[in-house]
Amino acid sequence: MKLRATVHGRSFSFSSVREVLAKASEEKSGDLFLGIAAGSASERVAARYVLSELTLEDLRNNPVIPYEADAVTRLIEDDLNDAIFAGIKHWTLGELRDHLLGHEMSGDDVLRISRGLNAEMIAGVAKLMSNMDLVYGARKIRVVTRAATQIGMEGTLSFRLQPNHPTDSIQGIMASVMEGLSYGSGDAIIGINPVEDSVASTTRILQETWDFMSHWRIPTQNCVLSHITTQMEAVAAGAPGMVLFQSIAGNEKTNDSFGVTAALLDEAYDLILKKGLAPGPNLLYFETGQGSEMASGYDLGVDEMTLEARTYAFGRRWRPFMVNNVSGFIGPETLYDGKQITRACLEDHYMGKLAGLPMGVAPCYTNHTQADQNDQETATMLLAMAGANYYMGVPMGDDIMLSYQDTGLHDDATLRELMGFLPAPEFNAWCEKMGFLRNGKLAERGGDASVFLARSPRDMGL
Template identity: 50%
Template sequence: MRLASTIRGVTYSFRSIKEVLAKANSHKSGDVLAGVAARDAVERVAARAVLADVTLEELRNNPVLPYETDEITRLVEDDLHEPSYAAIKHLTVGQFREWLLETSTTGELMRSISRGLTPEMAAATCKLMSNMDLMTVGAKAQVVVRANNTLGLPGRMSSRIQPNHPTDDVQGILISAREGLSYGCGDAVIGVNPATDTAESTRDILMALDEVTRKNRIPTQNCVLSHVTVQMAALDLGAPMGLMFQSLSGTQTGNEAFGISVSLMDEAWAKMKEMTPTKGPNVMYFETGQGSELSSDAHHGADQVTLEARCYGFARRYDPFLVNTVVGFIGPEYLEDGAQITRAALEDHFMGKLLGIPMGCDACFTYHARMGQDELECLKVLLGSAGVAFLMSLPVGDDIMLNYQSTSFHDIPSVRGLLGKRPTPEFDAWLSEMGIWDGGKPGPRFGDQTVIR
């Protein structure tokens, strides 16, 4: 395996596949901060030329973290579906990219080999693609999952209502949730980021949300995004938990910083399947985001795109109902501006779908990043065109607890209208019954909170 390329008489040599992956990555402020980025555009092109000729088998044999020292590497390797891997292992990254882009390569074909792909394969392919390439393949790669409704079907785009409150005031949370529902949002989940991470507060919020969804016969699911151990304790207190949540990292040390491990997540998944009222079979919810490993000094010299893909390799073990990248939330140290945030969102969506998980996105930015509202709105339309499973939705797109800019309740029906998308079939029927939505347009009770008891 020759890790060198000559451009204009200058030979660029790389010490490892890890270095090739890092230097082939699109320019990201986080990779610069980590000291792993290409020196300039020419070195980036040289790394991509090398990467295009690396085989998928060589990528499997050279993960960015060794099998012996990282449990995420071990999980991916031990869970890999060998027949699917055997069908594609001989391809180079360049050939695999071309195969994905062929019109004859359907979503069903991609789904059939997804469990034979390692995260490094998905990340490597991503680095050779333009933004339109990422959208084209992402739109084909459908992943259909079921909880209390059915996510990921063709022509559908769902949303998470995020009714956060800075003091976890239950009535404030319910007011926000009712408003979002009245605009046709919330079919993915009604998910609250809690201010107080206790089992009792988690239970109380879940019970209040459950009462609203049961009373109004709303085909969705509820979630409080407290730590997984807190949610396990809340289950023991009788909380009616629709989905169980946890943030994930792509390295063992990154997950240790989150206070989790593979064995803990296995235990949580088993407990959730036993105790949730959700119909299922998909009952887990995970969030990720490029740069999280670097923020906890757990990146081990790997680039943030590859580490993000490893989060998805971790997530797919649990057949989740929802996974989303909180793409601009960690800050400009990792994704500096609108162009980088847009690129990262399309990369993450592509990699997650390719690896076989239902991929959503929190299209967002923090207020010290160089991104504007117009750029954010364009990103939402790009993601909708790329077949994103769900986006966030919150009052005026401004999270009053987490202090960042995201997607508003009004944005969801706007994007659906632009692209001809609908919510999940079950939720669509409920909206029609309530007079909130009427076919492809707002109904007589659109935006009327009083329709939700």
């Protein structure tokens, strides 16, 4: 295994696969902060050259965190499809890139070989790709999932309606639910981040959203994004939940800090399958983002992009209904500006899809980051072109509870019109009956939430 290269007459040597992966990355403030990034463009090119010549077997034999030291490494390794890997193990990473971007490999072909790819391979091949490569490579992969309804089909673009409220006011939450639905947002899920992480609050919000969905016969799913143990306790006691949510990470120490283990996720899936109100089979919702391990203090010297790939390789075990990437949410200590956020979003979307996950993306940013609305909109349009399953739908694009900027309800409608996409089929039919959408575009009642107060389901033909 050769870990050295010469660029413009200067020789560069690397001590490990972990160092090669870190120094092959595009510049990220988090990696710079940790002192593991390339020191120059020449060193980055040298690292990418070395990486391109490594075989998939080299990468499997040299995980960035050893098997015996980390439960995530063990799960990824033990779950790998050995028969598929045996057929491709002698490919170099450069050859893998050529195959993945070649016309001869369909999306189904990509998903077949993905079961033989571990996180180092997934991160490594994405590091060898330009932004256009990441868009092109992701566009051919479709991952369709079903909870109560189905999302991710070709020609569709879905949205998680995110009606957060700074005091968990039910009236405030439901006002935002009505507004979001009137813009055609919410076909992926109606998901609320609660201020109070308690069984009582989780139950109250689940019950209110379920009652509203049932009354108006809305074909979607609900979720309250409290800790997964809180949700489990609420659902076990009879709360009307459909999908369980949890943030996950790329190593054992960070997952421990999140209060999550593989055994807990197994238990959660079993519970929601037996007690939840959606038939599934995809019943979990994961959230991830580059830099979460560094922010928790448990990066272990591994670059944030590779750790993110490990998160996807870990999460695919549970075949989730949704995976939402929020790499811009942490702040400039991990991704400094709009350029870094855009690149990270494209990387994460591609890596997640390559791992076989149903990827949604929030090209979001906080107000202390060197990014603005134009950066966000550029990333959002690129990701829509790349085939993201869904985005967020936040009133005015400004989450008043979490205090960050995300895709707004107007953005949702605009993206569908720009790309010629429709909502998920059942939800689209419901929106047309309500007069909110026609052929995927806002119709005469689009944006008019008063219909929920002035009319009844019978009036609307439901």
